Amino acid sequence: MAEETPLDQEVFDATLAAELAKGSDRRVAEGRAKSAAVRAYRKANNIVEEAPKAPTAAAGDAAPAAGAPAAAAVGAAPAAGGAVALAPAPGVPALAPPPTGKPPTPKPGAADKHRLLALVAPEGIQAVERDQGDRVNTFPHLFIEEFVAMFVMLAFLTIYSSFVNAPLRELANPNLTPNPSKAPWYFLGLQELLRYFHPMVAGISIPTFILVGLGALPFIDRNPSNKPGDRRLAITLFTILFMFGATLTIIGSFFRGPGYNWVWPWSQGIFFDL
Amino acid sequence: MKLKPPKPGAMFDRVRESEFWKSVFRPGSVFRKGYKDTSRDRSLAAMNNLMYHLHPVKVKRHGLKLTYTFCLGGLSFFLFILLTLTGIFLMFFYRPTAEVASAQAYSDMQLILTSVFFGDLVRNIHRWGAHLMVFTVTLHMARVFYTGAYKPPREFNWIVGVVLLFLTLGLSFTGYLLPWDQLSIWAVTVGTSLGGYSPQIAKEANFLLLGGVVVGPGTLLRWYVLHVIALPFVTVIFLAVHFWRIRKDGGISGPL
Numbered sequence: 001m002a003e004e005t006p007l008d009q010e011v012f013d014a015t016l017a018a019e020l021a022k023g024s025d026r027r028v029a030e031g032r033a034k035s036a037a038v039r040a041y042r043k044a045n046n047i048v049e050e051a052p053k054a055p056t057a058a059a060g061d062a063a064p065a066a067g068a069p070a071a072a073a074v075g076a077a078p079a080a081g082g083a084v085a086l087a088p089a090p091g092v093p094a095l096a097p098p099p100t101g102k103p104p105t106p107k108p109g110a111a112d113k114h115r116l117l118a119l120v121a122p123e124g125i126q127a128v129e130r131d132q133g134d135r136v137n138t139f140p141h142l143f144i145e146e147f148v149a150m151f152v153m154l155a156f157l158t159i160y161s162s163f164v165n166a167p168l169r170e171l172a173n174p175n176l177t178p179n180p181s182k183a184p185w186y187f188l189g190l191q192e193l194l195r196y197f198h199p200m201v202a203g204i205s206i207p208t209f210i211l212v213g214l215g216a217l218p219f220i221d222r223n224p225s226n227k228p229g230d231r232r233l234a235i236t237l238f239t240i241l242f243m244f245g246a247t248l249t250i251i252g253s254f255f256r257g258p259g260y261n262w263v264w265p266w267s268q269g270i271f272f273d274l
Numbered sequence: 275m276k277l278k279p280p281k282p283g284a285m286f287d288r289v290r291e292s293e294f295w296k297s298v299f300r301p302g303s304v305f306r307k308g309y310k311d312t313s314r315d316r317s318l319a320a321m322n323n324l325m326y327h328l329h330p331v332k333v334k335r336h337g338l339k340l341t342y343t344f345c346l347g348g349l350s351f352f353l354f355i356l357l358t359l360t361g362i363f364l365m366f367f368y369r370p371t372a373e374v375a376s377a378q379a380y381s382d383m384q385l386i387l388t389s390v391f392f393g394d395l396v397r398n399i400h401r402w403g404a405h406l407m408v409f410t411v412t413l414h415m416a417r418v419f420y421t422g423a424y425k426p427p428r429e430f431n432w433i434v435g436v437v438l439l440f441l442t443l444g445l446s447f448t449g450y451l452l453p454w455d456q457l458s459i460w461a462v463t464v465g466t467s468l469g470g471y472s473p474q475i476a477k478e479a480n481f482l483l484l485g486g487v488v489v490g491p492g493t494l495l496r497w498y499v500l501h502v503i504a505l506p507f508v509t510v511i512f513l514a515v516h517f518w519r520i521r522k523d524g525g526i527s528g529p530l
Contacts, residue, residue, distance in 0.1 A: 135332040137316040142333050143325065149345040150352050157356070157406070161398030168387065169455040171380045172372070174488065176456070183465035184450050186408050186443055190468050199471035207469065214436045217419075218429035226422030226530060238419050273457050274405055 005038050006045075012037035167273050179258045180271050188252030189245050195260070328517055330525060337526035342421065346414035350442075351513065353407040360400040361502065367393065370498035372454050372491040379454040379494060404446050411442045423527035431519040434512055441509045448501035451494060459489050462497075 015036045019029035041047075136142075183191050193202035213220075221234050228235060257263030257271045280288070289295055290307040299306040302318020309315055320331045336342060367386050371378040386393040415435060418424055424432035451462045466489070470480035485492030520526070 132332075134335045136335045136338065137313065137320065138325070138329045138331055138333050139316050139319040139323075141338055142329060143320075145338060145340075146345070146348050149349060153349055153352060154356070157399050157403055158395075161395055161402055164398070164402070165394065166398050166401035167455075167457055168383060168453055169457045171377055172454045172456055172459040174459065174490070178456055178460055181460040181464050183468060184447060184461050185405070186412075186446070187465050187468060191464065194468065199468075200473075203469045203471050204473070204476060211436070211440065214415075214439075215433050218424045218426070218432050221425075224425060226425060226528065228420075228530065231422060235420065238416075242416060273461075274401075 006041050007034060007037035008040040008044065009037065011040040169273075180256060180260050182252070182256070182272070185249065185253055185272075185274065189248035191260075192248040192252035192256070330521060334526055334529070336529040342528065342530075343526070344413070344417060346410050346417055350407055350410045350414055353403050353410060354509070354513070357400060357403050357407065358506065360396045360403070363396050364393075364400060365502060368452070370452065370494050372494045377454055379452065383453045383455070404449060408442055408446050411439050415439055418527075421527055421530060425527075428519075428523045428527065431516060431523060434516045434519065438509065438512050438516060441505060441512065445501065445505045445509065448497040448505060451489070451497045452501065454494060462493070463489050 012033045016029055016033035019032050020026070024032070182188060190202060190207065193206060196202070197206075223231060223234065225231060253272045254265045254270055255262055257268055263269070263271065287307060290305070296306065300318075300322035302315050302320075302322045303309065304319060309319075317331045320326055320329060364386065367390050368382045369378045372380070383397075386397055388394075418432065418435065447462070447465060450465075451458045466480055466484060470476055481487065483493075483496070484490075485496050
């Protein structure tokens with residue numbers, strides 16, 4: 001649909017002005033103006049090239065949405081001094097029977113199938129070509145990447161697991177507390193916080209804050225840009241919090257020993273199990 | 275009449291032309307005869323494939339760059355599958371009972387490590403893979419943050435992702451108890467006591483979770499059920515929504 005359709009510039013300008021005065025969106029107004037102007041041009045020049053198509057297109061064209069711009073053009077054209085007289089039904093008269101409001105009955109003996117009809121407002125037709133961007137076939141380009149990543153991961157895990165055994169200590173004994181007792185590593189940041197804050201804060205308030213804060217992030221950060229240069233504050237804050245959590249986790253993992261007291265891992269050993 | 279054995283290539287061609295083969299491999303499959311490396315067959319290969327449930331026919335070129343995603347989401351999903359497979363294997367040899375006289379769970383763990391064929395390897399993969407998955411999911415979240423991929427229209431998928439992060443932590447934590455050794459019960463005791471201080475609702479939640487006031491045999495059964503069926507079930511549902519929404523929200527985010 002890239003080729004330029006000849007149109008009546010006067011009708012176009014008048015309809016556009018009328019539509020904008022009505023408060024229509026600019027894109028919608030331009031679409032309606034163009035639609036009215038093309039019809040006016042065809043009417044004036046007796047172009048009926050689309051006539052054979054009309055019966056099939058009529059279902060869509062006869063919709064009220066399509067009628068409205070034409071009607072607007074009728075009102076606008078005389079005001080602009082245009083001598084074009086427009087009938088409310090543009091182009092070829094609609095051949096489709098008027099709607100009855102009843103579901104249609106299939107012809108006897110006809111194949112059993114259903115049809116889907118869509119009503120498209122004329123302004124919707126104007127720009128349907130969306131820019132697809134720079135795309136490549138999923139197969140093989142993305143597919144091969146995922147396969148390589150998968151096999152690298154599988155190979156790494158298999159080799160690592162062949163040489164490093166996961167820990168299994170002695171049978172659980174509820175009466176013998178190991179020293180130190182640590183939570184799994186992903187909770188050690190919280191356990192470390194418990195050294196500094198009241199359990200209500202470290203165990204309830206901060207985890208709740210993390211959970212709710214993470215979930216609400218897209219609604220807090222309303223900056224629409226994804227360019228790192230436009231997001232300095234968000235990136236700085238997130239990085240600080242993330243590093244804060246990572247630091248606490250590392251301290252809890254490697255720098256805490258018997259009695260959960262501070263140890264230097266290189267001199268006093270590591271008190272940490274995965 | 276001379277009967278000559280067909281050449282291997284010709285035989286493979288006949289297999290590939292059989293009704294059965296063609297019923298399995300749809301047009302566009304690379305395993306089907308006549309696959310050509312054209313744009314059309316490449317599209318069909320994606321479209322007529324189970325992969326089409328995850329990926330569109332075409333993806334944005336910048337998304338292929340390793341430094342954009344680091345494959346973290348995909349690797350997390352792969353680890354989830356790997357953990358499911360190794361977990362099913364381990365379930366054949368494990369009973370979640372821990373009565374005082376005979377802690378079946380612990381002796382089953384010892385049997386897995388000593389008597390089950392490849393038992394120690396599978397158990398190691400399961401354990402290390404689980405820690406790695408917590409790691410990759412966390413890093414995936416950081417990647418999504420840094421690329422701004424949680425911004426409209428992807429806000430809801432970010433929330434689904436946050437839920438998945440906490441489900442991953444839950445899966446890892448519930449699995450941590452199952453070996454029933456000194457490490458596991460005390461890590462779980464410490465871990466649950468972190469959030470069990472106050473208010474009353476947290477204490478009640480802890481009681482419900484532990485099936486008592488301390489970690490005991492009742493806890494083991496509860497956490498086993500959570501670990502092998504309840505949490506994976508919920509996770510799969512959230513994963514399905516997560517993947518579906520990626521495509522509905524316009525594929526991979528960016529480019530930056």
